Amino acid sequence: MVADGLAPVRLRAEHLDRALGLPTTQPRLSWQLPGSPDGRETVACQIHAAARLADLLNGKPGLWDSGWRPAAPRRLAPWAGRPLAPRDHVYWRVRAKLDDGRVTAWSEPARFSIGLLSPGDWAAAWIGPSDYRSGGPCPLLEKRFALEAPVVRATLHITALGLYDAQLNGRPVGEGRLLPGWTDYTRRVPVQTFDVTDLLAAGPHVLRVTLAEGWYGGQLGWIEKGHVFNYGPPPPRLLLQLECETADGCTRTIVSDETWRWVASGVLSASLYFGQTEDRGRTRQLDDEHENGQPWAAVAVFGPPAGRLTPQPDPPITVAQDVGPRRITTTADGAALIDFGQNLAGVCRLAFHEPAGTVIELRHGEALNEDGSLHRANLRMAVACDRATSAGVADVFEPRFTYHGFRYAEVRGLRRPPRPDEVAARVLHSDCDDTFELTSSCSLVNRLHEVCRWALKSNLVGVLTDCPQRDERFGWLGDAAAFAPAACSLMDLSAVLPKVCDDIADAQHDHGVFPDIAPWVPGVIDAHGAPGYMDGAAVFPWLAWRRYGDLRPAQTLLPGLLKYLRYVESQNPGDLWENQRGTDYGDWVSPRPGADKTQIASLMWLRTAQLTTAMARALGDDDASRNAASLADRIAKAFNRRYLTDAGYEPASQATAAVALGLGVVPDDHQRTVMRQLARLVEDNGRRLHTGMIATPYLLPALSRHGRHDLALALLLQRESPSWAYWLDRGATTLWERWDADRQPPEMNSRNHFAFGSVFDWMVSDLVGLRPGSPGYASVVFRPAWPRVRHEELHAVDATYHSACGPVRFAWEDRAESVEVCFGLPPGVAGQLVSPPGFRPVEGPDRVAARDGGRVLPLRGAGRLRFARLPASHDLDVTIAIDPARTLTQTDESLG
Helix, strand or coil: CEECCCCCEEEEECCECCEEEECCCCCEEEEECCCCCCCCCEEEEEEEEECCHHHHHCCCCCCEECCCEECCCCCCEECCCCCCCCCCEEEEEEEEEECCCCEECCCCCEEEEECCCCHHHCCCCEEECCCCCCCCCCEEEEEEEEECCCEEEEEEEEEEECEEEEEECCEECCCCECECCCCCCCCEEEEEEEECHHHCCCEEEEEEEEEECHHHHCCCCCCCCCCCCCCCCCCCEEEEEEEEEECCCCEEEEECCCCCEEEECCEEEEECCCEEEEEHHHHHHHHCCCCCCCCCEECEEECCCCCEEEECCCCCEEEEEEECCCEEEECCCCCEEEEEEEEEEEEEEEEECCCCCCEEEEEEECEECCCCCEECHHHCCCCCEEEEECCCCCEEECCCCCCEEEEEEEEECCCCCCCHHHEEEEEEEECCCECEEEEECCHHHHHHHHHHHHHHHHCECCCECCCCCCCCCCCEHHHHHHHHHHHHHHECCCCHHHHHHHHHHHHCCCCCCCCCECCCCCCCCCCCCCCCCCCHHHHHHHHHHHHHCCCHHHHHHHHHHHHHHHHHHHHCCCCCCCCCCCCCCCCCCCCCCCCCHHHHHHHHHHHHHHHHHHHHHHCCCHHHHHHHHHHHHHHHHHHHHHHEECCEECCCCHHHHHHHHHCCCCCHHHHHHHHHHHHHHHHHCCCCCCCCCCCHHHHHHHHHHCCCHHHHHHHHHCCCCCCHHHHHHCCCCCCCCCCCHHHCCHHHCCCCCCHHHHHHHHHHHHHHCEEECCHHHCEEEECCCCCCCCCCCCCEEEEEEEECCEEEEEEEEECCCEEEEEEECCCCCEEEEEECCCEEEEECCCCCEEECCEEEEEECCEEEEEEEECCHHHCCCCCCCCCHHHHCCCCCCCCC
16 A cells, blocks of 8 residues: 655765765665654655666665665664675665555655775876966866767766866866865865766867865965965875766776876966956966867876875855845945845856956955945955956856855946846855744844854855954864854754864874864964863764764764863863863953853863763763763862852853853752852843853853743843844844954954854754754754743744754744644654743643653644643742753753
8 A cells, every 4th residue: 555645755875965975885874754644653664775777766676675674763774785885876765664554655766876985996196287386377287088989977086185176078067166175184185076977978078177275275374474285285286087987888987197288277366365366368268178279288296195085075065045236336436336235155256248358356345344445454364355357258257266255345347337137146155954944023033043044154164164254264163162053953064063073083183182173274273272172072073963863973083082081181180170271262252351261161171071971871982981971070079169159159250150050060959059140140231141152052041941031031132232132233144253343353353253153052942942852853852941921022933943854843922821832743753842830731642741840741743732821829940950961861951
């Protein structure tokens, strides 16, 4: 019996939709199960896999027929078919069986392939220009070849030391930008794999690759001497292997070798910071595949780099969308000033028709000066200027080897301002899906969701960067760790976090410390990181496990985390982090004076010990779990001995109280005292926060979860500085680096920084009330923090999170006397709704159990509930006691 209209969806291999060139011969497969309209559950699944699509569709699964197997796991299910090898292509599909015996249709077929996994899989050599001047024209490398028979399948494996832009017969290869991406190339060099079958046929072909310095060889950081070629010697280099299977049964392989030739391209210079300069006449001349008059030279062949070749594990950077101009004006000196209305990361695409030799200049900035001119002082050394010399014909200029953070672009050299259809901002970020939909009764909440989303997109360009505009753009672990829980709700980072964890593992130094950034840039950032930054090494693998059910990053980093904990312990025999703190930033960019630095450092060390405990336990490493748990316990006891008094923590700060409550450091008999201290500190500051990047993620959750949700809402909606509303009221379209960025000098002042977007995690977990009950959202906990008195402005929320298991919906509306709830869960996902103290369910499931003074209702499928608000005399003053060793494996509470 067939279940009409139902089929599994969202088939993936190693978290990727387009999974060509995977880095393993045992990929893990994931899919989502269909929801039956009549509420039937899926009880079993069947996987078919074949080497050819036709065989799969004809019911000939030569590589794997799993038979009927339990519906779980449907996330990261290990390959159990015939052994796979490098270059193998696999087509696969899934169907499901419902509990009434009906069988769904087969899913749409999905595809993956295995990459080149060892040096022996490569026949290609590293090649580059034989004469190279740093900062000069980008080299264009070319190979001409012919195929004697039609092509059945053609696969291109390619990477570079630097950036590459590849074309076959004048057509771009793939949609990726800024390839191969940024790693520490002395450790890993990422390789991309493309299916180029459609670009080839029998006959002659031209394969061209333009190279630029990129992250490998270009300027990184603010040190004026440049530190160019941080990861190895010049010049930029190419490694390429094109494998063509033809209809006559032969395989033809074209590789990068000494038979290639090169010439200086029309890209006269290219820098991630400084911009791209291009002679469009020369580019167009070279684009003519029949031209033969250029002074081509033989390429040079180089030995392999220190880093190992690794198939790229994360999505490529792509053009996600185009943003048109909101307004085009003319400046006093005749330039066209374009306001795109949104701060973003990307490049401009400009169509023009100017006389030959005309130089067109595009300068970028994210703000305007008081006189209306383009503000660029905060870019520091990053010139962020692209230039094109016209070829004298109708043309389009779009840089390929740079990107900028900007809202405004100033265009010079045109005879007239561009029309709106002639210019667009092309948004660049890693190709990850949006995963959170949120609407509420409060316009500020809705806008804050959007600015957090844009801040993430702007800083998800291969690396989770701190900012996209100035001479920095580093993978600062402190900034990213503060925002990462929110980021995992906003977008699907399931394939990004493993890459981040690989970067962190590559960056660790022999004695155990991590630098503040990953990938590390030697000579720019100290090797010894700071508290709250190095500790990001524990946050990312923990999130990969909790949010996506993936323990592999934890497995990768666990030895390094244990080594790190032992190092800090060896330098601090008193169990407080007082020594060897690197460049200790404390609670960075907090309003001054900030929290005590030793307090913050010790709490971050404690957090790493807690997260390591949980991950080691999940991995079955009992010794590591016991040792880390023992260390966490000793740090907590030492912290309380030193700082806890009858009045709370001294020296007192919002930061210390909030983080200590969030991490479960406060003993049960002191929780009310510390909570009252925190509330008083907030009240005495005019109901304004006084926390920086490290502590802000903990502040609102601490208030909401310890009986003062009213104060958390007051902080969220506060319109005076410091506050999020202060930014939005001043036109912010992304998040700012500093609470008072409009009053700070430009030297370190970004208007596109994501760290303070950590508030969005509170919006998800407490305002909406959605938390993972088990890894990968295999079960869900709804625990909203409804106020005891209906809030005039914020009284309704409707949210859908597209989790690894499928869409989870939770909506509530406060109608004064009662709260109405709607929920929806994916098939096979169980939920629990914990109503806040002061409410009781009056409609919904019959089984109700007490927990923490609230009510727990088991949920499945979709439905509606109603909760009555109890009289004030029935309200319970609840404090949630957190046992870190237990809680870390259950919810996200302790991370905030």
